[in-house]
């Protein structure tokens with residue numbers, strides 16, 4: 001199989017971790033007889049430095065022409081003081097929108113070999129955790145109308161709006177229901193329906209759509225504040241969490257931390273077709289950038305999701321996940337997941353070890 005992959009390394013640790021992902025994809029190509037080509041493109045702070053904006057037109061055009069996209073991370077202190085329109089994060093939101101990627105799937109899994117890395121007590125995690133957050137990605141408050149104005153008495157005042165349509169809610173519900181059918185057939189839909197009108201529409205729509213099209217899938221509801229608490233109280237109760245853009249952003253980071261390190265968590269973003277955008281859920285980690293300290297596993301597992309969800313290469317995806325499990329079982333650890341008695345390795349070595357085990 002021939003596939004062309006656009007690589008948006010971005011800022012901070014982005015180049016280090018995407019290099020790790022490429023090394024593993026090259027090992028997969030060699031082992032299974034595929035031909036993958038990689039095209040580096042600019043996004044985020046490095047794009048601002050080179051072109052004046054976070055998402056050059058060329059990046060959008062080339063991503064739309066590629067079979068899939070691998071992204072590192074964007075942002076860093078260098079660009080923190082820029083105005084909203086030319087901030088690095090704008091590039092991220094822009095590429096998701098331009099590619100029509102409305103669903104974001106973030107599996108938070110506690111790997112057996114890393115049980116000690118979870119901050120929760122053993123009885124809470126000993127039976128394993130695998131929470132998949134299905135997050136709506138192109139609507140809600142991150143894309144709603146916003147503004148600021150001078151209020152005489154109170155000073156500068158700013159506002160953002162949360163807005164959802166039935167169409168937006170139905171298409172993300174479909175993604176969650178399809179996933180549920182391959183797993184526990186249980187979805188917990190998370191909202192704030194006791195307060196927000198948009199959440200009440202979310203709740204009504206999720207139920208009516210799922211009952212009509214997926215009667216075999218059981219949907220229950222949970223308020224977001226309770227969900228945040230339940231993730232640390234009893235994470236094993238969850239399989240699929242379906243939620244809005246902002247709630248999904250926050251809950252998936254929480255779920256990630258419960259499973260050990262944010263450096264382990266992958267994500268895939270898809271729209272209607274098979275071309276997706278695959279990225280770790282963490283940021284550009286400026287505190288460790290350029291020091292060969294980053295954990296590349298989140299990016300490598302994102303590449304595994306690309307193989308499965310964009311290219312339909314199920315066996316190849318399994319080979320990557322098995323290689324990651326083996327390296328962890330053999331005791332190799334990057335600094336973020338290191339514990340006494342383990343073998344500490346850097347970003348490059350970790351990727352190399354995984355590639356060797358494909």
Ligand code: NAD
Pocket residue numbers: 013017072073074075076077089092262263264279280281282283284285286287288293294295296298336
């Ligand atoms: P972050 O995820 O970059 O870092 C949080 C902490 O986790 C840091 O201590 C970091 O060292 C550590 N960490 C993150 N990834 C790691 C990895 N792979 N291996 C080892 N340790 C890792 O979040 P932050 O510090 O809040 O944000 C830093 C920058 O990243 C900001 O500019 C922010 O806007 C940006 N950001 C980008 C994305 C993205 O590109 N998708 C997401 C979140 C934050």
